[in-house]
Amino acid sequence: MSHHDEPLTYAKAGVSIEAGDAVVERIRPVVERTRRPEVLDAIGGFGGLFAIDPTRWTAPVMVTATDGVGTKLSLARQLGIHHTVGIDLVAMVVDDLVVSGAEPMVFLDYIAIGQVDQDVVADLVTGIAAGCEEAGCALVGGETAEHPGVMPATDYDLAGFGVGMVERDRILGPDRVSEGDVLIAMASSGLHSNGYSLVRAIVNEYDLAQDPDGRLGQPLGEALLAPTIIYTKPCLALCAANLVHAFCHITGGGLPGNLPRVLPDHLGAQVDTTTWEVPELFTWLCETGNVAQEEAFSAFNMGVGMVAVVSPDDVDQTCSLLSEHGVTAWVCGEVTSTPGVELLS
Secondary structure, three states: OOOOOOOOOOOOOOOOHHHHHHHHHHHHHHHHOOOOOOEOOOOOOOOOOEOOOOOOOOOEEEEEEEEEOOOHHHHHHHHOOOHHHHHHHHHHHHHHHHHHOOEEEEEEEEEEEOOOOHHHHHHHHHHHHHHHHHHOOEEEEEEEEEOEOOEOOOOEEEEEEEEEEEEHHHOOOHHHOOOOOEEEEEEOOOOOOOOHHHHHHHHOOOOOOOOHHHOOOOOHHHHHOOOOOOOHHHHHHHHHOOOEEEEEEOOOOHHHHHHHHHOOOOOEEEEEHHHOOOOHHHHHHHHHHOOOHHHHHHHOOOOEEEEEEEOHHHHHHHHHHHHHOOOOEEEEEEEEOOOEEEEEO
């Protein structure tokens, strides 16, 4: 016997299929801009079809990665700025793919949201599509899941999934790295997408619409939401020129936590932190939150978003090629015979 006076529907339970369909139509043009020749179908199918060109590859290896944006989303929701975290989502995945020397091919997104807001979802996917364009990969599919009663209506979370391709004999990694190799730092655009639980604790009582003490040159919220740099194309250019032994994407754990992942077990690295001026945003956060230097370098990228490990003979050409691609780069250290990462200051 029913306990409801009126028939229940999915919409009354909080899920609007019509709103979801409307979003798909709205985002179709921006998704189409990411299309690669290998894509065989259009958005809306049950799975994305992608054909590998057999004339291009000899011994191709698929490289996969998945990631999210973390608690940076809380600030995006608070400020009502959603497209930049879509770029972040792509960057966190494709910058992991290129560490292996892989060219990102396809990307898929997953958006979980309390209640579908067409403007918010459209902004998110627009940012995701912009990131895919920048990375050169196709946005071949995704899912927007409405979770009424499980998440607050305005809450959302993001996950991204990517697949890249690299020739087996061109895979980068620790086996290519030798003592005496040089570390080339690539500048970050800010915090990227890590350390935001600490950041939110620091800025909790600050007005995000203001520039604290006039030190940042922009509102605090805008500085905190600066999207992660997509390093894919400049890194692939280094691969094509056969200049790089390994890449290191500086994410959670910072320089000391990530550099060992691309070094042989018997080797380590020295990083000279005096070779660059730490951006003012990091300095302000550390001073305001009374964050010690060691903690800061473990929680934040401190101005370095990617590191290339190269032969000493290739340093000048590497820095020149990165500059041609608009990336600020400099020598920040070297590979040593002592395991672990030593930060020199």
